[in-house]
């Protein structure tokens with residue numbers, strides 16, 4: 517199925533109020549590509565400031581707690597993200613799975629809570645290099661997917677981001693055939709589990725996507741967009757990726 521590409525920037529733990537003009541420049545730049553859906557997932561500290569100034573560009577969070585409120589020091593809820601003006605959030609990024617020891621069950625709870633709060637959700641999955649070298653990449657990723665997704669999939673609110681951990685921030689990307697195999701396997705699982713709804717869920721690739729490799733990656737079947745870290749930190753680096761996404765839909 518040919519769908520609109522979805523290009524999402526993840527600023528991770530980068531960005532202060534000094535970066536507000538750059539964020540505005542990204543929103544302006546993205547408006548020149550109306551055939552591509554894009555968004556920026558920002559540090560929580562920036563979301564309300566950005567959404568107060570930029571009304572027509574989707575801003576997201578990078579995590580959302582599985583509970584609505586309570587004694588969870590340092591965490592942010594779906595309601596808080598919505599209150600700050602966010603339209604979406606990531607959950608289960610590998611940096612959180614590893615550094616914050618988040619389990620698939622945690623991520624499932626986060627996805628459900630974020631959805632209930634009214635957010636679109638991107639659930640991240642991906643294997644480590646050891647797992648790939650051991651020939652376990654498909655098992656690991658499909659296992660994470662099976663356990664991290666909610667059962668209720670009515671509506672258009674979920675995307676998946678496949679991010680091989682060893683490709684994040686390293687400048688390395690998997691072979692085209694490996695990306696194709698993984699995205700195809702993810703699509704098959706989504707369709708087996710959710711029927712026709714599973715055919716319409718965006719599957720993003722993440723890990724060292726940039727202006728040089730975006731066209732190749734976005735042309736692979738079932739690569740419906742990208743989750744971009746480093747190359748989303750400025751309009752000049754982000755634009756070639758969005759432009760490649762626009763071209764891929766022509």
Ligand SMILES: O=C[C@H](O)COP(=O)(O)O
Nearest residue numbers: 526684685723724745746
């Ligand atoms: O969330 C984004 C990914 O972790 C990819 O990061 P990267 O583009 O810097 O490799």
